[in-house]
Amino acid sequence: MCPLAVCDSMTDTLHCPDCETEIESADNLETSSDVPEVEVEEDGSFSLFENRDLFLCKSCKRPLGVGRSK
Numbered sequence: 001m002c003p004l005a006v007c008d009s010m011t012d013t014l015h016c017p018d019c020e021t022e023i024e025s026a027d028n029l030e031t032s033s034d035v036p037e038v039e040v041e042e043d044g045s046f047s048l049f050e051n052r053d054l055f056l057c058k059s060c061k062r063p064l065g066v067g068r069s070k
């Protein structure tokens with residue numbers, strides 16, 4: 001259920017799968033609010049979601065998850 005974030009059910013810490021940086025808090029993340037997200041509909045049209053924050057690994061900039069802002 002977490003397509004982007006790396007979910008570890010045994011702990012509540014997150015590790016970047018690329019550089020293995022331990023993500024303990026928002027201090028270990030960078031956010032980018034400039035990445036639009038597109039959802040493609042079954043009929044081929046698409047919807048654009050605005051104002052989403054993309055969370056990136058601070059070390060290697062790998063996207064780890066998307067947090068919805070208001």
Ligand SMILES: [Zn+2]
Pocket residue numbers: 016017018019020021057058059060061062
């Ligand atoms: Zn990383």
